Structure formats: C-alpha cells, structure tokens
Amino acid sequence: MSQSIAKKDKQNFFFLSCIRIASIGIPSLGIGHFLSEQYGPGVAIPSIFVGNLILWIIGIAVVSVTNKSNINGVQNIKNFIGTTGTLLISITLLIACFDWFSFQINATIHSFSNILPLNFDIKKNAMVRIGTALGLLSALLALGGMRLLKWTSVITLPCLILYIGYVLAHSDMSIIDSFSWGLSFSAVLTIVLAFLAGVICLPTFFRYSSSLANSYLALTIVVLFFTLIQTASILIKFDPNSYGIIILNKPSNILSDFLIPSIFIFLICICNNLMNIYFASAFYETFSPRFYGTKGHAIMGLMGTATYAFVQISPSILFLLNLITSYIFNLSCVLLIAFILRIIVKHKSSRIEQLINCSAWIIGCIVGTIAKFQNPGEEFQFLFTGISASALFFLVVVFMKETTGAIQDFRLQRTSK
C-alpha cells in the first residue's frame, strides 16, 4: 500500500541531495581513511571513485523503477520478492536500522569523548546518558516530519562543506607524491557494500522527488559529494578512535576545540538518525499503515534508543547484527540481478519470479550464516560466500526456468503449426 505524497511535500534536487548528504553519518566520514590505511592512498582514491560510480548506476536503476509509482524502498522490494519474503526482509531491515541507529550514536559518543575534558569515571556514565538523550532527541525531532528533516539537513550541509574545506586546508598534500596508483576489488567492494543498503532504500526519500530529472540530479550530487568526502579523509591524519572527526590537539580553546566540533558532531548524528527513522518507517508502514506518521516515527526512535542503551554492548548481539548486515547485502545482490534480468528478459513480475528471488535470498542467508558459524573471526568471507550462494542459486534456477519456458514455447509453436 503506497501512501500518496502531497504536492507541498514534493522536493527538488537541492533538498533531496541535502537530506542524503547531511545524513552521511559519522562513521562514513572516515571510510576513505580506513581504505587508505588498508590499501594505501594510491589504491584507495581510484577505488572510491569506481565504488561510487557503481553505486550511482545502481541508484539510477532503483530510482528509475520506483519514480513513477511513488513507492518506498520496501514496496519496491515487494515487487521483486513477494509479500512473505518482504515481511522477512522488513524484519531484517528493521533490526538493521536499529543497529545503524545505535552504531551512529556510539560513533557520536566516541567522537564526543575525544573532545570532552572529563575524567574516565564521569565520562563513562555521562556518555551513556548523552547517547540515550541523543536517541530520544532524534525520536522527538522525527515528529516534525519531512519538513524538519529537510531544514535540519539544510543547516547541516554548510557545516559539512566547511568540514571538507577544513580537512583540505589542513591536509598533508605531500603524501600524494608517494602514491603508487592502482585499483583494488576488495576496496571497491567495501565502498559499495558500505552504502548499498542506503541506495536500495533510496526510494523511501526519492518518492518525494518532484520529477525523475530532479531525482537523477540529486543522486549525482550525492555521489559526487560522497566521493569528495571519502577522498578528503585520505589526505589528513586523524585519531582512528574519533570516527573521522579531526581532533588536532587537546582542547584548549572552548569555542574552536570543543563547541564547534560538538555542534558539528551533534548535527551529523541527528540527521543520520532522522534518516534511519525514516528508513525504518518504510518497513512497517508497508505492513501496518496505521502506524504511518508521527507515532510510528516516535516508536522507531524509541526502539533505536533502547537498542543503543541495552543491546549494543553484548558481543553475541554484535555477532547477530553482523549476520543481519550480510543478509542485507545478499538482498541487494539478488535485487540487482533480478532487476537486470527483468530488463533483459522483459518479463512482468510473476509469482514464480518472486519465489525464485526470495529463495535465492534465503539460501544466501543460510549459507552465509553457516559460513559465519564455521569461521566467526572472519569479517568478509561469510559475506562473499552468502552472496555467491545467492547468485549461483539464482542463475541456475533462472537458467532452468528460462530454458524450460523456451522449450514449452517451442512445443506450443510446433503444436499450433
């Protein structure tokens, strides 16, 4: 069931890109730096460009499919996977959204703890409380709907631009001379995987777009901006614990060393959490429209806050959340292949196709889970195993289905002759 978007809520490319850019999230600010540490700056920069280009192509495909019908991300998934599969996926995505919500608050708190001049004991309790208050505040602000999210993003975007300017002004350009250029498949994949779930869920925001051209333009601006942010973080040295927020030295000036970074961190966190709440809202609205609107947003915010306060600390829960993240990546791959196949074969959505897609996803999840249990310490292998299983099952079944269909068509043609 799609909720109709009022004309006054329609947004142009500027606001759409503002919303998506401002909600980049604190951990994503430092992803370029992480890649640079792993593969070297010469490999990280081209990989970031290629990764973002792939994301742009996927984004264009997703936006094109959903633009005419004004459907959200989950309704789009429903077209490919069917109702039962989407219910499972919605539950998975909901849990993932709470995880992201909690992860975002955690990253914010880590960044805060780097700039707050407090002793450890006071910090420990204060940080849990500040984190919870941030979650609750996000839930409160989510009551303001799309309009509040839009204006929060418009305020945050200049801060982000200033941040990039600051990073580039303080960057160590001499490291460019020592670059040995190259491209890494793993680095590209890391970039793609880090933002793929966000791209799959793009329709949840882009359904507010006033036209397809606005959507394309917004997507392009977002990808360019993300590329710039990720590249900029390569050029500066910062504390790895700060999640991409630069702390040059111990706080001495309360305005420049404490107040301005705090406001920046706060705004980025709020924007990202508001976006997470909106993403989560799409998952339950599809099945329970009575929660559409402010009440649902408040519930999502509260559940995200509860996840932060109670769940995030337990290692077994972190293990579970790793698995859920892999399920989302499986889903993204299945959707992508299904989408490409639909363009090539030009079939209409059928039950059998939905069943194949759903089965491919479930098989990928099962194989990924087994791989994770067999080798719990490995971070990426179970992910690739799951995705490979999904893709293999999908291709084999589609091969069999299309071949069988072709034989049946051939027989029918012969009989009719």
Next chain:
Amino acid sequence: MYQKERSQPLHLTETNQSIWDLTSIQLAGWTSLPILVTSLLILETNSIMGAIVTTVVGNAILWFIRLGIIAMSHEHRKSTLDIARDYLGSLGGYFIAVLLLISTLIWFIAQTTAASKTLTYLLPIKENPEIDQFTQVSVLLGILSAFLCMNGISILRKLCAYSFPFLIIAFFAVLFSLPELSLKENGNPPSLSGLSLILASNLGITSDMPTFFRHSKSWNTSVKALTLIQLISLTLGLCSLYFSAIINQHFEIQQPLNSETGLFSVSLIFFVFVSVLCANVANVYSASVGWELVAPKALIGRKEYLILGLSLTTIFILVFDLFPLESVLNTSDSSLVNLCIILLIGHIVSLYKKKKPALFEKVTYFTAWLLSTAIDVTQLISPNLIPFSSLMINFLLIVTIVFFFFIGKGFFDYLFKRFAS
C-alpha cells in the same frame, strides 16, 4: 478570538469513564512510593493510634475538599487549567500552565529516579562492571514511559484499569511477605500532628483531579469514584505504616534483603515498576493541559503527548541524580496546594455570590496565589527563614489577602456610592 478558542477543552475524546476507570487512574496513577511514604512520615512524630486516627481524619477532609474541586469541573467538563483560568484570569492561567509543566517534570524525575534506585537494589543482575545498572534501569523506565504516553487518556485508562488489580495484589503480597510484620510503639504521644502532612502531600494531586474527572460518565459516577478512591487510599495508607521497616523517607529500600524473601522482591519489583509507569503517564496527561495553553498551535493535538513524553524522558535522562530535587519538588507541590486552596475559596465565594468571578476577584485570587508561591520560593532559597509550616503560612496568607481585598473593595464601593449620591 484565540482566547475564546482555547477556553473550550481541546480534543476531549473520552467522556464515558466508569467508576472503575476513574478510581484506577487516580490510584494506579498517583499511588506510588512517594505517596505511600506519607504514612511513614506521620509515624515519625506520632504514636501508632495517633497515626491511624490522623490518616482517617486526613482522608475524610480530603474527600470533602476533593468533592468541591470535582464539582467545579463537572458542569463544562473543565480541566484544572480551565478552572484556574476562571478564577485566576488569563495571566494566572499561563502561570498555572507553566507550574503544571514544571511540577510534572520534577515529579517525573523524582519518581523515576526513586523507582530506578529501588529496582537496581532489588534486581540482582551481575553485569559487566563497565555498565552502570542504575543508568540502564533509569533509561528503561524513561523509554517505557515515553512509549506509554503516546495515546494520552485512552492508553492511560487501559493501563491503569488493567494494572490496578495486579498492583493491589502486589501491594498485599509485599505487605504479607515483609521481613517483619509488626508496628512497634515509638513513644510519641498520640496527636493529629501529621494532618498537615497528609493535606500537603495530597492537595497538590487534588488540584489536578478535574483534568481526570472531566472524563467521567456522570456526576453520580464521579462522587462514587471519589468515595471509592478515598476508601482504598485510607486502607493503603494504614497498611503503608508497616512499610516503615523497609523504606526510608527518600522512598528508598533501606533494609538488606536476603534470598528467603523471593515473593517480597518480585512483588515489590512489580509494584514499583508498574506504579512508576502509571504515575509517569498520568503526569504527562496532567501536564498536557498546560502544554495546550503555552505551546504553539502546530504542536498541539495527537503529537502533544509524544512531545511531552519524549521531552520529559530526554530531560530526565540528562539530569537525573545530578542534584537533589526534594526542595524543588516541595516548592512546586506547595504551589499546587496554594492553587487548590484558592480554587476552593473562590468556589465558596462564587456559590455565596451566585455569580462567576469578576475581574477584581480574579486579580485578588491571582495576587494571593502569587504571594503564597513567592513565600514557597523564598523557603526554597533560604529554608530556615520561615520557621512555621508552609501549609499553615500559605493558608493564612491567602485567607488574609482575600479578606482584605474584599473588605477594601466593599469600603471603596461604599465610598463611591456615598460620593455619587
């Protein structure tokens, strides 16, 4: 025009609440540990027999006062704030709205903090030492309260109606599994010395009653519900005397518990947990009438309970346990008691004059309330400045101001008539 629009209650959805609904909201919503502890405080200065008599007399007086307060709200289903505006004027209404919001915030923080401390004490969970269990319990209570605030009176009614019987069962389970079920004579002479304490701790709640009783099915239902509330309160108040063995005046469990008291712990955990949630939801609903007056129009309606619940919880999470709230709690409660006294006096004057308060009367009542509240604030700043009971001083001050204002007005009216003739 704006004032005229606001003079009618906004979105009053439920006007068919039964005796059980009204009773359970009042008792489950307000009968939490801080209220029960009143009995313990009476026992500190009174003998056992004296405390029993004081509790009985206090409840009888409360029934009478509450009947008058409910009678004010019955005719047009007015909330506390609507009545306050009738007697204190528009400006007074804004003051009372702010007072209701502040009082709600402080009660929310005080009750949730007390409940968190009790639950942390009672729950023997061994966790990672890096996790502060008290903070986690506080966060849990805060988040659950915000969840339950969402639908205003409808969820409050259901929550209280369903949980109240279980609360009563838990209360008696706690009582009968107390480590020591006996009252020891403390040597104090029998007196009515705790009467002002009962009135002071209950009149603040009394002034909030119209907000809840405007949902009553009929006047008859309201009176029956009130009588039932007083009877159950009396029983709970008397039984609470036995709690002096385990609870101190800061509403915290003071006796070390051993493993043999499983039923006691479970019942007390349930009682504290559910009663604090009911109290917080009732608090938020009570504050919503104040919010409707002071907040911008865009933030009123279905959203207001969410805004209040989430805001209160956020503030609570940030400030709980940072500084003692007892003095501020007493001051805000005293201000509500002053309001209750003024509303009663105003109602009696209106009945006598057989007309609604005019502008002069509104100014008089507002001045009386403002001055008596100023005394409370002075006491908050310098606690030893006024050695007498706050309730007594405020009552005398209010009566004196009202008396002199009316005498003065009569005198000027007389002079004016003389000169005119």
